[in-house]
Amino acid sequence: MSGIWGNKIKISIFGESHGRAVGINIDGLKAGILLDIDYIKNEMRRRAPGDNEFSTPRKEKDEFVILSGFFEGRTTGAPLCAIIYNDDKKTEDYEKLKNTMRPSHADYTGYVKYNGFNDYRGGGHFSGRLTAPLVFAGAICKQILKAMGITIVSHIISIGEKKDKPFDSVNIEEDVLKIMENKDFPVLDQQSGFLMKEVIAGAKGQKDSVGGVVETAVLGIGPGIGEPFFDSVESILAHLIFSIPGVKGLEFGAGFDISRMHGSKANDEYYLDNGLVRTYSNNNGGILGGITDGMPIIFRTAFKPTPSIGRPQRTIDIETRKNVEIEIRGRHDPCIVPRAVPVVEAVTAIALLELITRSESKCI
Amino acid sequence: MSGIWGNKIKISIFGESHGRAVGINIDGLKAGILLDIDYIKNEMRRRAPGDNEFSTPRKEKDEFVILSGFFEGRTTGAPLCAIIYNDDKKTEDYEKLKNTMRPSHADYTGYVKYNGFNDYRGGGHFSGRLTAPLVFAGAICKQILKAMGITIVSHIISIGEKKDKPFDSVNIEEDVLKIMENKDFPVLDQQSGFLMKEVIAGAKGQKDSVGGVVETAVLGIGPGIGEPFFDSVESILAHLIFSIPGVKGLEFGAGFDISRMHGSKANDEYYLDNGLVRTYSNNNGGILGGITDGMPIIFRTAFKPTPSIGRPQRTIDIETRKNVEIEIRGRHDPCIVPRAVPVVEAVTAIALLELITRSESKCI
Amino acid sequence: MSGIWGNKIKISIFGESHGRAVGINIDGLKAGILLDIDYIKNEMRRRAPGDNEFSTPRKEKDEFVILSGFFEGRTTGAPLCAIIYNDDKKTEDYEKLKNTMRPSHADYTGYVKYNGFNDYRGGGHFSGRLTAPLVFAGAICKQILKAMGITIVSHIISIGEKKDKPFDSVNIEEDVLKIMENKDFPVLDQQSGFLMKEVIAGAKGQKDSVGGVVETAVLGIGPGIGEPFFDSVESILAHLIFSIPGVKGLEFGAGFDISRMHGSKANDEYYLDNGLVRTYSNNNGGILGGITDGMPIIFRTAFKPTPSIGRPQRTIDIETRKNVEIEIRGRHDPCIVPRAVPVVEAVTAIALLELITRSESKCI
Amino acid sequence: MSGIWGNKIKISIFGESHGRAVGINIDGLKAGILLDIDYIKNEMRRRAPGDNEFSTPRKEKDEFVILSGFFEGRTTGAPLCAIIYNDDKKTEDYEKLKNTMRPSHADYTGYVKYNGFNDYRGGGHFSGRLTAPLVFAGAICKQILKAMGITIVSHIISIGEKKDKPFDSVNIEEDVLKIMENKDFPVLDQQSGFLMKEVIAGAKGQKDSVGGVVETAVLGIGPGIGEPFFDSVESILAHLIFSIPGVKGLEFGAGFDISRMHGSKANDEYYLDNGLVRTYSNNNGGILGGITDGMPIIFRTAFKPTPSIGRPQRTIDIETRKNVEIEIRGRHDPCIVPRAVPVVEAVTAIALLELITRSESKCI
Secondary structure, rough: OOOOOOOOOEEEEEEEOOHHHEEEEEEOOOOOOOOOHHHHHHHHHHHHOOOOOOOOOOOOOOOOOOOOEEEEEEEOOOOOOEEEOOOOOOOOHHHHHOOOOOOOOHHHHHHHHOOOOOHHHHHHHOOOOHHHHHHHHHHHHHHHHHHHHOOOEEEEEOOOOOOOOOOOOOOOOOOHHHHOOOOOOOOOOHHHHHHHHHHHHHHHOOOEOOOOEEEEEEEEOOOEEEOOOOOOHHHHHHHHHHHOEEEEEEEEOOOOHHOOOHHHHHHHOEEEEEEEEEEOOOOOOOEOOOOEEEEEEEEEEEEEOOOOOOEEEEEEEEOEEEEEEOOOOOOOOOOOOOHHHHHHHHHHHHHHHHHHEEEEEEEE | OEEEOOOEEEEEEEOOOOHHHEEEEEEOOOOOEEEEEHHHHHHHHOOOOOOOOOOOOOOOOOEEEEEEEEEEOEEEOOOOOOOOOOOOOHHHHOOOOEEEEEOOOOOOHHHHHHHHHHHHHHHHHHHHHHHHHHHHHHHHHHHHHHHOOOOOEEEEEEEEOEEOOOOOOOOOHHHHHHHHHHOOOOOOHHHHHHHHHHHHHHHOOOOOEOOEEEEEEEEEOOOOEEEHHHOOHHEEEEEEEEHOOOOOEEEEOOOOHHHHEEEHHHHHEEEEEEOOOEOOOOOOOOEEEOEEEOOOOOEEEOOOOOOOOOOOEEEEEEOOOEEEEEEEEOOOOOOOOHHHHHHHHHHHHHHHHHHHHHHOEEEO | OOOOEEEOOEEEEEEEEOOEEEEEEEEEEEEOOOOOHHHHHHHHHOOOOOOOOOOOOOOOOOOOOOOOEEEEOOOOOOOOOEEEOOOOOOHHHOOOOOOEEOOOOOHHHHHHOOOOOOOOOOHHHOOHHHHHHHHHHHHHHHHHEEEEEEEEEEEEEEEEEEEOOOOOOOOOHHHHHHHHHHHOOOOOOOOHHHHHHHHHHHHOOOOEEOOEEEEEEEEOOOOOOOOHHOOOHHHHHHHHHHHOEEEEEEOOHHHHHHHEEEEEHHHHOOEEEEOOOEOOOOOOOOEEOEEOOOOEEEEEHHHHHHHHOOOOOEEOOOOEEEEEEEEEEOOOOOOHHHHHHHHOOOOOOHHHHHHHHHOOEEEE | OOOOOOOOEEEEEEEOOOOOOEEEEEEOOOOOOOOOHHHHHHHHHHHHOOOOOOOOOOOOOOOOEEEEOOEOEEOOOOOOOEEOOOOOOOOOOOOOOOOOOOOOOOOHHHHHHOOOOOOOOHHHHHHHHHHHHHHHHHHHHHHHHHHHHOEEEEEEEEEEEEEOOOOOOOOOOHHHHHHHHHOOOOOOOHHHHHHHHHHHHHHHOOOOOOOEEEEEEEOOOOOEEHHHHHHHHHHHHHHOOOOOOEEEEEEEEEEEHHOOOOOOHHOOEEEEEEEEEOOOOOOOOOOOOOOOOOOOOOEEEEEEEOOOOOOOOOEEEEOEEEEEEOOOOOOOOOOHHHHHHHHHHHHHHHHHHHHHHHHOOOEO
C-alpha cells in the first residue's frame, strides 16, 4: 500500500531513482478541466535540481509525459497517468555503496523490509525523486483549487538557527502571495533569507548539510471542510506531509507553542466582521474539531538535514556484518528545504482537494 | 468517513457526549486472543475523569459492554463491538449555550458542517468522551503487542513552561517502564512533576486552563515495519494522533530540533552491537524512509489548553448573528494532558498493530 | 474486513446469532435527514420471521435501538449506530451440534478460518440474523433514495421450478410498485404465487427446503451513475448482493440469456422519446460500461435452499475426525426467499446511495 | 475510483484505446519474486487479437514495458508499473461516430457521466483494450498462485446455444488442465468446440456477433480463505468479474440451478477421504459462508455479444438530438468470449491473491 493514497482523489505513485521512469496515476479528477501545462511545468521546475548553490548539479529535466486521461487539452474523467523518464543515470556511483548502509537514509530499513531485493541505486523507490510525480499531481490540484479561490503559499521560516518572520496568521496580504510564488528561495524578510543562504553555503563548504522549516498558509478556504476524528484536516494533511522524505515534525497554528499557553490566551475568540465569522487570533491554525473555521490554515513542516554528506561516517556493511566507514561522494543538495517547498504545497493541494470533494458529497 | 479508520485492523467509532452510548466496532482481530478484561478496565480508568485536582468532577463510570466478537473469554475473529453507556447527563448545562459558540471548541465548525443539525450537547460527537472507545480498542491492541514483546510508554514532558527531562532515546530502561505504567501523572523527574501540578493548580485557581506535551516511546519493535511514502510509520501514527481532540503538533525523534542541526550531527550512525544493528544516536526516532530501524520509536504530541474556561470570552451567537460574551460554567479539566496520555498510547497501539499486520502479509 | 463496506456510505456490521446484540454503524449520512421510524420498522418486519408457513416460528422482535447519530428526529451527520438485542436464545439446541458440521452451512469453513474459536451457536456471525442490521441501514437509504425519486421494487420470480412472469424491463407501471410493497410474498401473477407457496409447503412437509430467485428493479435513476471498471454499477451491486448469505447467482438485464443471443437482438437500440433518451429493449439491465443509462436497472438474484433440513445427512465430526450423520432439529425456514426480498432491496439501496454520492462529488 | 481496486494487492489501471498507452500499477507484491516474462507474454498473447476467424484483424502487439518495481529479474517490493503503448491507431474511423451513440456500448453513458469530455475514440477508457493491463497483472498473480499449488483453469462452456460439457466439479483431472492451458479456444469436448466455432463464423457472415459463457475452476486452494459478508470470496470475485466489459451474469457452483433444487439435493454432504475433508457434491462451488471449503471453486461468467455489428441499427445523435441510423464499419470480433477467457482468469488470480494475502495476516 506504500504508493496509493486517497479516497476521492486517488493517487498511485511508482518508480525508482535509477529505473526507467517515475510516475503517478491520478483517479477521480472531474472531466473537462482545462489544464495549464505551463503552470505544471513551472511547478516541476521549482522542485527540479537547479544550478545554484543549494542544489545538486545533477540535471534532471523532469519532463513529464501524460499517458492517459487527457484529451484535447482537458481531463477526460478517466485516470490521468503521467510519467517522467529518468535519463541522467550514474548508476556506478551507487553500486559501490550497495552494502554500505548510508546513515539516516532508508538503505538499511529498505534492505530489511524487502529482504535485500530492493533497487538500492540512488535510494531506489525511497528517493526524493519520487516527489516529482507528487508535484505534478499537486500542480493539477492547485489549479483546481485556485479556480475555487483557494491559494496555497509557503515560505522558508528557518534554515538551521536562522529564522524568517512568521506569517501573520489572521491577515496574509495578497501581494505577499504573489511575491512568494515567483521565488526560488521564498522568505518574507530578505535579510533573513540572506543569512539562511549563508548557513547553507557554510554547510556545503564543510561537506555538511543543514535542515529547516517550511511555513505554509492556505487562504480562501471556507468553513466546514474536514471531518471529526480520523479524517480531520490535521489527520489528512499530516498523513501526506509525513510521507514526504525527510519530514520529522508538523505543527498547526501555534503548534508546540500552544502547549505552553493558558486557555485564556490560546483560545481564538470569535467576532463578526461585516457578517463574516472571524477570530481575533488564529492559534488553532484555522481548524477546530478537525474542520476548517474559515481562517487561514497555517502549519509548519520540519525537515531534517540531507543525510548524504561528504564527511566520513561510521556505519555497517550489511553483507559482511562489520563496522565500516563511509564517505558519500556523489552530488547532493546541502539543504533540501528550498526544493521541498513545492512538494509541501503539492501534497497540501492534493489533501485539500480530497477533503473538499468529500465534503461536497455528503449524500441527501 | 469521520469515524472509520484502518485497513487490516479497522475501527469504527460512534456516539455523542449526551446520547445513549459511545462505542467502537473493531474488525480484523485474529480469533482466539484471550482478553485480559482487568487490563482493559485499568486503561479505561486511566482516561476516565477522576477525583483529583486535574480532572472534572463529572463521574463517568466508563463501564464497557462487549456486544459481539467475544466468546468464552476469547476473540472469535468476528467484529468486536463494545459500547459505553452515558449515564451522568446534565443536558441543561449545555442547552443554554446552544447558539453561543464556545471559542476553540468545534461548536461553530460543527454547526457549519452539519447545517445546525449536529447534537450540540456537550460537544456531541466532537466530545473528548469519544476517546473512551479508542482507549478500549487500544487496550486490546496493547495486549496483543505486549505478547509480541512490544511496549508503549509515555510521560508528560511539559505542562505550560515546566518541563520533565526527555527519554534517553537510545536506551530506555525496563524499570522506567514499570514505574510509568502505574502512574496517573507519569513523569521521569518527580520534582518536575510537582512543578507541573502547580501550574495546573494555578490555572484552575484562575478559572483558566493550560496545555502540555506528551512524549511516547515504543520499545521492542523490530526493523522493517512500515512502508515508504503514504503508509510511512510517521504518516500512519500522525493520522491517528491528529485525530485526538486538542492535538496541534507532533514530532518524531529530534523533531523540530533536527531542522536546526547539521547533517553531521543529525545523522544516526550505525554500529553492530553483538550482531544487532543499532545507532549511536536516535534523532530519527526509530524511523527511516517510513520504516522502523529497530531503535525505539520516539515522538512528542502537543496538546492545547482545554478550551472550556470559566473566564468571560468574546464570541458570537450563531442564530442572532451578534457579538456576545460567554462564561462557561460546567465542570471541566483545567488540563487534559494527564488523561490524554492513555489516549495517545491507545492510538499508537492501534496504528502499530495495523502496520505490523500489514507487514506480515506481503504476499508470496 | 469482513464487516466493513463502502466508501462514502460506510457500513460496519457486528454481532452473532446468540450473542448480546447484532448491529450496524453507518458513517456518511448527511445531517438533517428526517427519519421515518415507522417505515424502518416495517422494513424490519418484512425480514423478521413471521407466523406463516414459510418462516421459522422463532419470534425475534427485531426491535432496534439507535445509539448515536440521531437527534430530535433527524440524522446529525455523525455515525449512526443501531443495535438489535438478541432475546430468544435456545443455545442448547446448537451446543449439541458444536462439532458436527452442518452441510452447506459455514460451520466447517468458520471452524477452519477461526481455528475453532468462532461462536458456533446458531451459525454465530454467519447467521442470517446479521441481515437484520442490513435491512435497518437499507431502510434509511431507501428513504433517502425515495426523496430523490428512486424506487426499488422486487418480486419472487421463481421458487423451485415454479415461475412468476418477469418484470417488463422497459416499462414498469407505478401501481405494480405499490402492490409489491405491501406484500409478504410479492409476485406479479397471483396464480404463480399460489403454486410457489405449494412448493414451499411441499418441501416443509418433507422436512426439506427449496431455493428461488428474486427479481429486482430500480426505477427513477438517471443516467451517468457508476464508474467504468472496478466500480461499475454491476461490480458494486454484485459485491453487496453476494455478501447476502445463500446467494449463488446474479445476472443483470437479460443475464445468462444474453449470452445466447446475437448482437442484433441483444443490442438495446436508442430512440428519443420527447427529448428523453430511451432504449427499445433493456437487455443490458440499465447499465452500459458500468454506468446507468436511465432505463430501469434490472437484476435477478439466485438463492440456494435453506441448508438446515430435518432429514438425516452425512457429515463429519470435526473433533473426532469421523464420518457421522446429522439430523437438524431446531426451527428453520423451509424457504428463505420471501424473507430475503427486503434484504436484497436493502443492500441495493445501500449500494446505489454509495454510487450516487460518489457521482455527485467528482471534484472541480 | 473507477480504476483502483484492492486492499493488499492494489491495482490501478489507466489508459484509453487511442491514447498513448494503457497500463497498470501494482502495489503490494512481495519483494524477490522471480518473474517469468515469457509466461506473462504468453498470457498477453492469449488475449491479444489474433489472425483467426474469431478476432479483429487489428494487430495490437501488446508488448509491455515494465517501468518500475522490477530489478535484476525480480520484484523489488515497490509498486510495479507496466505500460503497453498503443501503436495501430485508425482514429478517423471513430471520429465520424463521435456523436452517434453505438447501441450497447458505453458511448452514451460515458458522454453523460463525463459531460462530453471523455475520449470517445474507440471507446476510450471503456475499451476492451484496458483488459490488456489486467491480463499483465493477472499473469504475475497466476505465477505466484502456481508456486502455492493453486491453478486456475477455464473453458468456453457455451457460445450462443451451443454447449460444452461442464467441469466435473468434484474431480478435475490434471491432464485436463494442461490441455486447456495451451488452447486458443479451450473446450472439454472437441465436437462441441467445432459447433461453437460454426456459430461464431455464422454470426460473422451475417455482420452479426454472438455471446457465450466461460466456466472457471480454481484448484488447489485450501479451506479457510475469504471472509463472511462483505469480503466473501463470491463478493470479491464478483466485484472484479463484473468489471470486465461485457459481463452480464455470474454464478457459483450450481448457481441459478441450485435455486431450483431442494435442500436435500443441493446440500454438499461431507466425508473424510484419508483424513481430508471433502464433499460428495459441489453445488456451492467450493465456498460456504463466503469462505473456501477446500473443494474446487467453480463459477460461470456470461458475456454478451460484441455490441459492434456491421448491420444498420437505430440510435441517436447526441449533439443534434435526433433519431439516426448507424452502421459500424471498423474491425471487430464477432465473439469476444475466446479472448475473454484469459481476462476472467487474470482477475480471478488477482482476487484470490488478494484474499489469500488478507487471510495470512490476521494479526496476533
